Amino acid sequence: MSAEKLVEVRNLNVTFKAEEGPVYAVSDVSFDLAAGETLALLGESGCGKSVTMKSLMRLHPAHKTRIEGQVKIDGVDLLAMRPAALSALRGKTVSMVFQEPMLAFDPVFTIGDQIAESVRRHEGCSYAEGRKRALEMLERVRIPSAAKRLDAYPHEMSGGMRQRAMIALALACKPKILLADEPTTALDATVQIQVLLLLKELQRELGMSMIFVTHDVGVAIEVADRTAVMYAGRIIEEGPVDQVLSQPWHPYTQGLLAATVHPGMNRSEALPAIPGSPPQLTRQIQECAFAPRCRYRSDACLEPMPAAYQADNRAVRCIHALTAEAV
Amino acid sequence: MSALLRVQDLKKYFPVGKDLLGRPTQVVQAVDGVSFSVEKGRTLGIVGESGCGKSTTARLLMHLIEPDEGRISIRGKEFGRIGGRHPVAELRRQMQMVFQDSYASLNPRLTIEDSIAFGPQIHGVSEREARQQARDLLDKVGLNPNIFIRRYPHELSGGQRQRVNIARALAIKPEIVILDEAVSALDKSVQAQVLNLLADLKKEFGLTYLFISHDLNVVQYISDDVMVMYLGQVVESGPVEQLYQNPSHPYTRALLSSVPSQTPHQRKQHKVLEGDPPNPIAPPxxxxxxxxxxxxxxxxxxxxxxxxxxxxxxxxxxxxxxxxxxxxxxxxxxxxxx
Structure with missing residues (x-):
């Protein structure tokens, strides 16, 4: 992966100021994204995957959030950007698709107008040209009778159609990076696979990079080249998706995969569940956050976590990873 | 073996919109002629996409929504609000339900103990006995009663709350438990814990489950029999191995092949179905x-x-x-x- 790095994140920390005290949502997260590559951020609720993603567009309210570290998008330092530059970046260089398109669209404007506005804002073209692009995009995401749908309001479309329209909006200005935050989680199975395949196809056509947030191992397998598994605000394992998800190194990744029900399981046997639940992030956890639930736990796990162990294009943050791998 | 629960020709049409005279202009055929039966000790999985009527079916069974037509009988006794049928209160003593949203299904002002002990008291158990039972049940669902009994729902995690909901459903000793997407909102590591718990409880109390879910892998794991619904109707049903190995309705085939692959070398290349499920207001x-x-x-x-x-x-x-x-x-x- 020596290709051009579109996204470079180094030691990202995101802390929210809450009334009850700080919440350390993301700690010491580093990763790269190459051109044309798809990275899946995989993890359970509260692990910091969406927070990481939103930080890449600085969507968190500034007065309640402290972001530290370094984020470079297409070579530009994101954290130093002024509001005007930031707003030029959003939707143009980096674009986002959310889980619930009904909440992401403005309910009082038609789909066509919302796409056209984005195109006009970023490319300075006329309204008519914006509409033309909107139509082109709706056809591209294969919305049936697209010309008619231009004048539809978000509530007039089904969930799958809305998510397609959301993708059309996000891609209208041909961004270099698409951030997709659980875009198919709210969709039915038969529609989910349609949208996943559509995203992959559009990615090939437009040559963009994607970061895909998901809690679903199957979805990560379907779309990603590489995956980063997150737990309690940290990336605990990273690498090519086929390797990480077929031979996981970290005990949490192993546990997660074993606990996920998949076809061909022995129905008479109990599921190998991970005991306990993820920790609260109201304290800055220096040691391994998974240790209380981990079957390989030893006293050394309670020491501050060492740097990631790296080999074969993979990285893992666990002192037992190598022995665990052998087990 | 004769069926424990038998459902015949269940129907529910919801009126949508009203004209000048207040007459409904359209109807949603939410559940349209659903029949099935479940034998004691078995688990029936009900799968289908949103709007297929699987949750409405569950609510109709519990009489949380009044069915338009159809017969619901347990051990040959017919229940319902129509004259000549056994009362709904008795039905609910034999059949209980766990919902998807663990927070919304608990009263935020009641402690865990009060929530669990409430049902039995309505059905005539003394307060002392109901409270003792609540402690026992909490222990059974894997929550230490000494720690949890005085807590309120907001102090619990999603997985813990769902355990409380299961304990509450079991408090009046039902024979049948309807699990309506009961593990769908939980993270995978917690979901596995709750699925194991459900399997243990089923064995211990001899329960019969109706397991409603959109997650086809989980349904395959937990069910003995499966019923596939599409737009308010049952399109395919049968023992789980046969149905998953030899899906015979084109919709079941499409549904099963839409499940994301679990192995990186078998990624999906082709979509199996075009478009969204149609609107149940005007079904094809x-x-x-x-x-x-x-x-x-x-x-x-x-x-x-x-x-x-x-x-x-x-x-x-x-x-x-x-x-x-x-x-x-x-x-x-x-x-x-x-």
């Missing part, structure tokens, strides 16, 4: 799946297919099945004409 004529079906022929739009036996208890409603009437004859006719 004939077989409701025909507009999305690759096997559709004119007869599919003209008539509703009957249930056809695939093998044993495995049934599907599709004209394209070999020994079904109409379809194959129609195809032959076409060939002759051509």
């Amino acid at each position: 004529s004939g077989c409701r799946f025909h507009p999305r079906c690759e096997l559709a022929r004119p007869i599919c739009a003209a008539r509703q297919p009957d249930n056809v036996r695939v093998s044993g208890a495995h049934q599907a409603a599709c004209f394209a099945l070999p020994d079904s009437s109409g379809y194959s004859e129609y195809i032959q006719l076409q060939e002759v004409c051509a």
